[in-house]
Amino acid sequence: MPKAIDHDQRRSYIIDVAWGLIMKGGIEAATMREIAAEAGFANGALKHYFPGKDEIIEGAYQRALGAMGDHVAVAIAGKRGLAALRAFVETTLPVDEDSKSAARVLLSFWEHGVANERLRAAYYEHLDAWRGALTRLIREARSSGEIRSTSPDDELVDEIVLVNIGATVLAVAGPQFVTPEALRRLVDGFFDRL
């Protein structure tokens, strides 16, 4: 097997291990030492794949976002305007086990990333892309007459993004306060208003 593939596989495996540790004990439990021990690596060997914890956390974060991006792509395939916007909004809410697990990783990423300029920049880039995609769909739905709300695009995007992040936190920190039914009702209410 070519060495590059082996390297990527190992990196992916290390992220699996870090992901599992974050699920169990959060960002503090996922130390380089614990990740190495759990992965069956010597402490120093881990650094061949990731120079430090920041890069491992970033890898887990990228995986969480990548999976969400894939789900969104499938959900909005062949849809336009309002239907695509709704599929986008619904798919990115933490309602199933996979997305709740991703929510745990995101919470750790936010906590850990604030102190690291590169991780902060990665998140800013994601927020920009996320907001841009929502804005495009809102404009599409306005131009086809599906959205008649006079609320500015930015205000609608703010509401979607903030509710999504709030739901992500509660999916981890207070799951009984953010049931799939409650989220569905909020989404229905939002789209009724448009």
Next chain:
Amino acid sequence: MPKAIDHDQRRSYIIDVAWGLIMKGGIEAATMREIAAEAGFANGALKHYFPGKDEIIEGAYQRALGAMGDHVAVAIAGKRGLAALRAFVETTLPVDEDSKSAARVLLSFWEHGVANERLRAAYYEHLDAWRGALTRLIREARSSGEIRSTSPDDELVDEIVLVNIGATVLAVAGPQFVTPEALRRLVDGFFDRL
């Protein structure tokens, strides 16, 4: 000076120190060792005041919530129904430096608290009380005819809570994406709908 007061002062001072460390480097930077070093305590001496990190994080969290509770009490004093609800919602959004600092502590508390049953229970209790207070004000405003929206109380409360938590995360993790102007516009939009 009586010993009990001295004890409380020291606990409060330790929380100051932990708060400062969380501001600088998040939950991982606020280790028992770092807190002791920064406070000028021997490692073991810290345990006289807090048995462990969980209790220190809980203390910082209680202080953040306590300050917010005080601001809310001042803001809604003498108000009823819709005016009180609006003051409550506005006061709890992270728009000034104090509340952004509290937001950083809350983000660390969420991340750290998930793995600790007692901290989780403390947060559930807070969510219950928060939602209860919002629900009471919504009912008051409905009974006086100030709210005519047909959206169920729970849906309005969900929206307020999720937007607030989302704004708290972004105030720390992406402040340029959650300006006071954007929050004001969201709040205006929400209250126009009621």
